[in-house]
Amino acid sequence: MKTLVLVFHPSLNGQSNVNKALANAAGELENVTVRDEYALYPDGRIDVKAEQAAVDAADRVVFQFPLYWFSSPALLKQWEDDVLEHGWAYGSDGHAFEGKEFAVAVSTGSPESKYQPEGDNKFTIDQVLVPFQGTANHINATWVKPFVTFGSFGISDEALAEQVRAYKAFLAE
Amino acid sequence: MKTLVLVFHPDMAKSRANAALMAAARKLPSDAVTVRDEYALCPDGTIDVAAEQRLIEQHDRIVLQFPLYWYSSPALLKQWEDEVLAYGWAYGPGGEALKGKEIMVATTAGGPASEYQTEDNGATIGEVLSPYRMMARYTRAAWLEPFVVFRSMELTDAELATSAARYADALLAG
Numbered sequence: 001m002k003t004l005v006l007v008f009h010p011s012l013n014g015q016s017n018v019n020k021a022l023a024n025a026a027g028e029l030e031n032v033t034v035r036d037e038y039a040l041y042p043d044g045r046i047d048v049k050a051e052q053a054a055v056d057a058a059d060r061v062v063f064q065f066p067l068y069w070f071s072s073p074a075l076l077k078q079w080e081d082d083v084l085e086h087g088w089a090y091g092s093d094g095h096a097f098e099g100k101e102f103a104v105a106v107s108t109g110s111p112e113s114k115y116q117p118e119g120d121n122k123f124t125i126d127q128v129l130v131p132f133q134g135t136a137n138h139i140n141a142t143w144v145k146p147f148v149t150f151g152s153f154g155i156s157d158e159a160l161a162e163q164v165r166a167y168k169a170f171l172a173e
Numbered sequence: 174m175k176t177l178v179l180v181f182h183p184d185m186a187k188s189r190a191n192a193a194l195m196a197a198a199r200k201l202p203s204d205a206v207t208v209r210d211e212y213a214l215c216p217d218g219t220i221d222v223a224a225e226q227r228l229i230e231q232h233d234r235i236v237l238q239f240p241l242y243w244y245s246s247p248a249l250l251k252q253w254e255d256e257v258l259a260y261g262w263a264y265g266p267g268g269e270a271l272k273g274k275e276i277m278v279a280t281t282a283g284g285p286a287s288e289y290q291t292e293d294n295g296a297t298i299g300e301v302l303s304p305y306r307m308m309a310r311y312t313r314a315a316w317l318e319p320f321v322v323f324r325s326m327e328l329t330d331a332e333l334a335t336s337a338a339r340y341a342d343a344l345l346a347g
Binding site: 068069070122123130131132133138 | 244246248251255258300303310311
């Protein structure tokens with residue numbers, strides 16, 4: 001099982017704490033390829049063919065990102081709009097993701113208690129991620145239960161180390 | 174009530190439904206409705222954050238109009254949210270710019286309404302749009318019922334004209 005982890009954090013080697021630790025951990029694993037997409041495309045112009053080749057070489061694709069406005073950072077949306085072409089990802093000749101697994105690894109600033117019907121945000125994380133699940137369905141990929149790091153603002157070193165262990169296990173599954 | 178319509182379509186020249194909706198909005202009195210073609214304003218993806226914030230401050234209702242791409246907006250709207258809805262302005266200490274304003278999403282979907290049912294794609298259009306609803310909640314803006322045009326690529330001219338008239342009504346309602 002070859003896994004491709006596409007990391008979308010606008011400042012992975014600057015302000016990021018959680019996503020950096022998770023990306024570094026992923027990079028230590030065999031059969032896992034990590035791509036820092038904002039570093040690859042600082043001007044926002046995505047090399048569609050290179051991204052499609054990376055997907056073609058993998059059995060599982062993971063979008064890793066911090067939750068911004070209850071969605072991904074903008075470059076991931078650009079990636080979807082540009083890379084998931086008709087005739088490649090969908091449409092009668094679009095089979096690129098068929099038989100592949102597709103997962104989201106997301107971090108939220110707020111704790112899980114806010115992502116409850118009675119919490120501040122009112123919606124659960126699964127509801128927040130509905131657009132990604134819909135995308136997975138549309139391209140005939142198999143949706144894997146998301147890997148979620150809640151409460152990433154002010155996370156303790158201990159809790160982060162535990163998440164890193166859990167992420168490695170998630171990616172090795 | 175002053176309404177700001179922010180249109181996010183990457184290729185308006187090829188658009189049919191969003192172009193018709195935008196044209197309908199532009200026919201409304203300009204002292205009541207301001208319409209901006211954001212991709213045309215930001216061709217290189219650079220958003221003038223201060224200008225966008227000032228426009229929001231000058232309006233009571235903010236309409237985000239876009240074609241649905243991958244169960245979400247085209248990328249520039251996401252970038253707009255990430256940059257314009259800044260800490261200390263839209264949220265956080267002193268961040269009350271959207272408080273008390275209204276937010277409405279106006280979107281066009283290629284598929285029919287029946288595609289957005291729990292049994293099929295696993296999501297209703299309301300669920301698909303929940304990230305925007307949460308954004309409104311987070312910025313303490315009121316959430317208006319979304320304006321949705323289904324089967325956007327198959328509409329007859331008459332159906333599209335009806336949708337455009339309905340849109341004009343929705344922009345001025347209340």
